[in-house]
Amino acid sequence: MLHYSNFDDVACITTGIAITNPCLVNRIRKQATDLSDYEIAAHLANAIASATDAGHSLAWEASQYGESSAETLVDHEYFEELAAAWSMVAIEHQIDSFDVLYTEDASIH
Numbered sequence: 001m002l003h004y005s006n007f008d009d010v011a012c013i014t015t016g017i018a019i020t021n022p023c024l025v026n027r028i029r030k031q032a033t034d035l036s037d038y039e040i041a042a043h044l045a046n047a048i049a050s051a052t053d054a055g056h057s058l059a060w061e062a063s064q065y066g067e068s069s070a071e072t073l074v075d076h077e078y079f080e081e082l083a084a085a086w087s088m089v090a091i092e093h094q095i096d097s098f099d100v101l102y103t104e105d106a107s108i109h
Contacts, residue, residue: 017084025085032089041098044086051079 018025032040054076061068068076090096 017081017088021081021085024081025088028082028085028089029092032093037093037095040086040090040093041095044083044090044095045098047079047083047086051076051083054079 032043035043054072057072058068058076061072
């Protein structure tokens with residue numbers, strides 16, 4: 001499982017993500033133009049949580065059945081790419097931590 005200490009750790013993947021999945025990166029960049037820093041950080045946090053959940057599912061299936069299903073493998077790959085793409089967008093918007101999530105008077109759902 002991946003553990004990220006800051007967005008730069010995810011960003012090292014993003015050079016590859018921009019090349020391997022440019023449509024995903026372009027879609028997220030376009031979406032982020034209308035989002036606040038708070039919303040971008042929230043999307044990134046959600047993508048990281050989803051990637052973590054997919055990684056757990058992958059590991060569980062492998063331990064229980066000796067291999068993972070194709071659906072679980074695809075989910076894992078997609079959510080890792082999504083986290084990398086949101087990380088790249090967060091860095092482009094100069095968001096370098098989740099502290100922005102705690103500075104606004106809004107709750108995270």
